[in-house]
Amino acid sequence: xxxxxxxxxxxxxxxxxxxxxxxxxxxxxxxxxxxxxxxxxxxxxxxxxxxxxxxxxxxxxxxxxxxxxxxxxxxxxxxxxxxxxxxxxxxxxxxxxxxxxxxxxxxxxxxxxxxxxxxxxxxxxxxxxxxxxxxxxxxxxxxxxxxxxxxxxxxxxxxxxxxxxxxxxxxxxxxxxxxxxxxxxxxxxxxxxxxxxxxxxxxxxx
Numbered sequence: 001x002x003x004x005x006x007x008x009x010x011x012x013x014x015x016x017x018x019x020x021x022x023x024x025x026x027x028x029x030x031x032x033x034x035x036x037x038x039x040x041x042x043x044x045x046x047x048x049x050x051x052x053x054x055x056x057x058x059x060x061x062x063x064x065x066x067x068x069x070x071x072x073x074x075x076x077x078x079x080x081x082x083x084x085x086x087x088x089x090x091x092x093x094x095x096x097x098x099x100x101x102x103x104x105x106x107x108x109x110x111x112x113x114x115x116x117x118x119x120x121x122x123x124x125x126x127x128x129x130x131x132x133x134x135x136x137x138x139x140x141x142x143x144x145x146x147x148x149x150x151x152x153x154x155x156x157x158x159x160x161x162x163x164x165x166x167x168x169x170x171x172x173x174x175x176x177x178x179x180x181x182x183x184x185x186x187x188x189x190x191x192x193x194x195x196x197x198x199x200x201x202x203x204x205x206x
Contacts, residue, residue, distance in 0.1 A: 001044060001192035003163045007037035007100055014159060014198035018100075020107065020127075020148035023204050028068070028151040034107045036086070036144035037198075038100040041163045045191040048093050048165040050120070052186060054179055055086035055144065059157040067150045074153040084179030085159065086144040087123030089171050089186075095119060104144040114142030114176055123177040140176050147200035156206055162195040 008014050016022040017033045024030035039053065060083040066072040088103075098119065104112065111131075114122045122142040131137040149157040164186060171185040 001041060001163070001165055001194045003039065003041045003161070003194035003196050005037050005039055005161060005196045005198075008198050010196050010198075012198065014147060014200045018198075019146040019200060021202060023151070023202050029148070029202050031107055032146070033105070034144075034146050035101040035105055036098065036103040036146075037161070038098065039161065039163065039196075040097040041194065042096065044093075044096070045165050047167055048191055049169045050089070050093060050166045050171075051091035051095065052120075052164040052166060052171070052182060053086060053088040053091065053098070053161070054084065054164070054182065055159060055161045056179060057083045057085060057147065057149070057157050057159050059149070059155055061150065061153065066152070068152060072152060074150050074155070076154045080155075082179075083126045085125050085127075085146065086161075087125060087177070087179045087182050088117075088119060088143075089121050089123065089173060089182055090169070091120040104146070107145070109137055110139030111141030111145075112143040114140055117143075121173065123173070123179065123182055125179070128176070149200060149202055151202040151204075153201065153203055154206075156199050156201045156203075159198045159200060160195050161197070162193055164193045165191045167191050
């Protein structure tokens, strides 16, 4: 199976238009256009009945004490955890491409509604938890929401886009399911997969 993303080269920096935030001259960051990148896959395994798309950042600080704090830096050696940016399952086997900006165009306060869409079924990304304590922004964040790593992180973050070919038409998922739950539901059903990685930082010193 082969995944290709035309929006940026594999292993290279993700353009700001596909991020949640970009560096700013004042206040460290500014909100960005938050567009989803283009994805296209080929060489699909025989017997594929559906696809799933997962985007995650494996480089999120495991401890948030120093995150976005003036005069502090999140150290490179701090243990890291996963943060899911996009969860999409039950994609029909006839679909082999997702256009840039077709899933996300701009930032939606309180999140884009998860659930059934033209492409399949959307779960929630981890901005749901990130904004849980913000009265203006809290809600279920469905679909794609792009990179917004800490502006004081000494580590450049990776964003891994993975497409999975599955031997089942519909995963047993409902409601506001997460990336972790989607991956658990896929166990034993994956016929093939491929990944494409982009990098991103809001730390202007890097």
